[in-house]
Structures are given as C-alpha cells and as structure tokens.
Amino acid sequence: MMKKQVTFLSNIDSVSQVNDKYVEILRSDSMSVGLYQLFKTDIDNQLPHTEDEAYFVLSGSAKIEVEGKISNVRSGDVIYVAANQKHHFFDMKEDLKVLVFFAPAEYSTLM
Template sequence: MRIIEGAGVWTAPAGTGTDWVEQLRVPDLSVGTYCIPAGGVDDQSPHTEDEIYVVTSGRARIVTPDGSADVAPGSVVFVPAGEEHRFVDVTEDLTLLVVFGPAYGSRS
C-alpha cells in the first residue's frame, strides 16, 4: 500500500501555463495532478495511453471531436488513447487528478 501525497491538490503553475506533476508510476498505470489556472490555456497533445480525469476543484469545459461537456468538482472523464481533447473556458482554477493506463508515456 502507498498513500499518494499531494495527488489532486491545487499547485499554482509558474506563470500563466499549466502544471503537470506525476505522483506515482508503476508499469501498468501512473497517477498525477494537472493544474490549469483560471483563464489558462490547456496546450496538451493526445496521449498514447488511456486516461481518466477526476476534477477535484475548479470549473471548465472539456472539448473532444465527439463533443464537449462542462466539468466541475466530482466530474470523472474517460479519454481513450489518441483522442484529441482540451480543457477550455477555465473559469476557476482547475485541478485534475489524472490516471493513465498504462503509465504515462510508456507507449511512446
């Protein structure tokens, strides 16, 4: 067992960018926190791994080729590997607990 300290907790990014911190990595999954400040720009590219986002704080909208949806604390979003996706209209500092399966970047 391991308690993952800091996972899903807001950390102000340097400047106006975003902040990604990986808190756990094992071969089959990784867990981290992604923070986007209010008014910030999400500039991520599609990932080679499946991904689950859990919104722990903030509000925004997620956009994919299939549509868009508002997200707020408690929202859980699944994004399959390779799918374009982006958080837009970040109206409150957005904190996302992110789970990748397998571990982030392991299929690169």
C-alpha cells in the first residue's frame, strides 16, 4: 500500500512573494495551489490558463471580469474560472489576497 504524503502549511502569511504577485505553494500532478496578491493600485494582467481554477478570497475586495461578466468579490468568496476563459481582477477597494487552485496542476496540460 502506497503511503500518501501530507503537506501542511500552518500560516499562509508566512509565504513570501519575491518580485511577483503569485507564488506556488503546493504542487502535485493533479492540482497546484498558489497565493496571488494584488495591491489596490496594481493592474491584474494575467492571461487565460489552460487548466480550470478556483479562487478563494482570503482578504480584500475587488471586481472580477470573466468572459465579459463582472462580479464583486470579497473575503470568503469562491470564484470558479474554467480553462481558457479570459479573466482578471480590477477595481481593488483594498489589497486583495487569494488562494488559487488549479486542476490539473498549472500549465501541466502544456507538457
């Protein structure tokens, strides 16, 4: 019987981002998880991803546009974006911090 590895990150605030808005914190073949942070003055210029993704808003508030549909988001919200859909956050009312879940792992379908 194969043992499964468990990874535990006790404090998301301990993850440091070096010169980037996104840092991957967990990865397996079937999924990846990262922390995405936008300051209220930032511009979110991300491109569509080749994998489905879900965002969990840890803190902050903003708007998100997904394929032309605009929604308000705030702490505690979950947003689903299907693969290859155009999307971006904008109009940050305060700094925005989100957990990003990709399935399968981000960019793994390109390999």
